């Protein structure tokens with residue numbers, strides 16, 4: 001709660017909440033109850049990143065908990081269009097995340113339905129990993145695919161973001177930066193948050 005208040009005061013626009021199930025990724029974090037609890041402490045936009053198998057089973061609970069946007073992994077969805085429709089049916093925003101090894105062209109037939117595309121710049125599962133530079137070219141490729149279709153969803157990048165990598169991805173076309181270690185490991189949280197507003 002204290003940390004959330006700190007980033008809110010520091011000027012963070014959104015709160016990115018990592019949900020891991022110990023199956024889709026080799027790590028376990030929190031579930032809908034904790035999201036509902038932190039909802040009581042913050043008015044920030046809740047950006048819920050689901051790194052879970054069969055996300056459709058828990059989407060209603062995360063909506064109920066107060067999510068403003070839910071992002072699912074393309075790799076975790078057999079029926080991606082159905083899952084995106086489910087999220088949007090609740091009147092909230094829907095995003096799709098791509099692992100570092102997942103190509104951008106797989107979004108071709110779903111791009112028009114999306115409010116956000118998340119390009120993972122680490123393999124999901126842990127904070128504090130090193131930025132994978134291949135993400136930069138991938139963002140450019142994604143921007144091109146979206147531009148060709150006249151689409152303008154948020155382009156989010158998550159993993160190893162700091163002032164240097166953040167600048168590189170923004171120049172490539174990203175407009176939503178997720179940062180964990182860089183912000184919470186900083187002695188001046190406000191300065192760290194503001195340094196990512198390019």
Ligand SMILES: O=C(CO)[C@H](O)[C@H](O)COP(=O)(O)O
Pocket residue numbers: 016018049051122123124125126127128129158159160161178179180181182
């Ligand atoms: O989804 C994630 C990992 O799966 C995290 O959002 C991401 O790693 C942020 O942490 P850091 O900024 O420390 O890399």
Ligand SMILES: [Fe+2]
Pocket residue numbers: 016017018049158178
């Ligand atoms: Fe994340």
